[in-house]
Amino acid sequence: MVSTVGNYDYVLDWEFKPSGSIEFVVGLTRVLKVNAVPYTHIDQIKEEIYGTLITDNAMGVSHDHFLTYHLDLDIDGDANSFMKTYLITKRIKDKNIPRKSYWNVEHEIAKKESDAKIQIGLNPPELLVINPNKKTKPGNKVGYRLVPGSTADPLITTDDYPQIWGAFTNYNVCLTPYNKSEKWAGGRYVDQSRGDDTLAVWTEKNRNIENKDIVVWCTMGFHHVPCQEDFPMMPTLSGGFELKPTNFFEYSLVVKIVLPHHLSWHNCTK
Numbered sequence: 570m571v572s573t574v575g576n577y578d579y580v581l582d583w584e585f586k587p588s589g590s591i592e593f594v595v596g597l598t599r600v601l602k603v604n605a606v607p608y609t610h611i612d613q614i615k616e617e618i619y620g621t622l623i624t625d626n627a628m629g630v631s632h633d634h635f636l637t638y639h640l641d642l643d644i645d646g647d648a649n650s651f652m653k654t655y656l657i658t659k660r661i662k663d664k665n666i667p668r669k670s671y672w673n674v675e676h677e678i679a680k681k682e683s684d685a686k687i688q689i690g691l692n693p694p695e696l697l698v699i700n701p702n703k704k705t706k707p708g709n710k711v712g713y714r715l716v717p718g719s720t721a722d723p724l725i726t727t728d729d730y731p732q733i734w735g736a737f738t739n740y741n742v743c744l745t746p747y748n749k750s751e752k753w754a755g756g757r758y759v760d761q762s763r764g765d766d767t768l769a770v771w772t773e774k775n776r777n778i779e780n781k782d783i784v785v786w787c788t789m790g791f792h793h794v795p796c797q798e799d800f801p802m803m804p805t806l807s808g809g810f811e812l813k814p815t816n817f818f819e820y821s822l823v824v825k826i827v828l829p830h831h832l833s834w835h836n837c838t839k
């Protein structure tokens with residue numbers, strides 16, 4: 570699928586993998602937006618400019634791209650929960666053990682919308698949507714893990730008007746209970762609004778999201794400092810994220826076990 574916003578084409582694609590994962594990919598391409606400037610060489614520039622001089626009299630403007638996916642997941646039914654799995658470093662206190670530390674996992678179920686606002690950062694928890702009412706044979710709750718790929722945090726301040734309109738980018742992942750009227754993360758009219766109809770405003774209601782029909786909002790971001798190779802036609806800049814089965818299937822889907830036919834070995838006595 571290709572959708573065009575401004576000068577760009579956004580090529581949106583997704584694919585089921587043999588492992589049971591679902592991969593989402595976005596590619597950005599086409600004509601770079603440029604501003605006319607009087608310069609033909611960077612030595613002539615004595616003021617602050619807001620991009621890169623990419624050819625004579627043309628500046629590629631520094632800018633952002635943010636894309637939010639509205640993922641109305643139903644993992645083996647519509648009553649789901651959002652679980653954060655933290656990887657925790659632990660000290661070993663027993664002096665008789667030569668090792669000093671290990672790590673283990675701690676799970677936390679998000680009860681309210683405020684528990685599920687995620688800024689990925691350097692050491693994020695694993696993010697899963699589980700069905701707390703359905704279990705596998707060993708007793709694990711069935712789930713799919715969201716593996717964010719291209720994330721970016723906004724670089725302008727939260728009191729700046731573009732960021733009030735674009736406040737859905739304040740977090741890389743948000744959760745809401747399903748609501749038919751909440752479909753567009755930036756609201757229906759975006760820059761013609763006062764930012765009062767966005768994902769950021771909806772989540773301030775702090776509704777219960779445990780064991781409910783929930784929606785995952787996954788926001789991808791790209792900060793784009795143009796370079797000469799982007800002009801005039803930009804090579805594709807791509808990123809994506811993945812939904813990965815996690816205790817959803819009873820075994821690995823990439824292992825295909827073929828039962829052997831009966832064999833008789835001439836030199837075998839049994």
Ligand SMILES: [Cu+2]
Nearest residue numbers: 632633634793
């Ligand atoms: Cu761009």
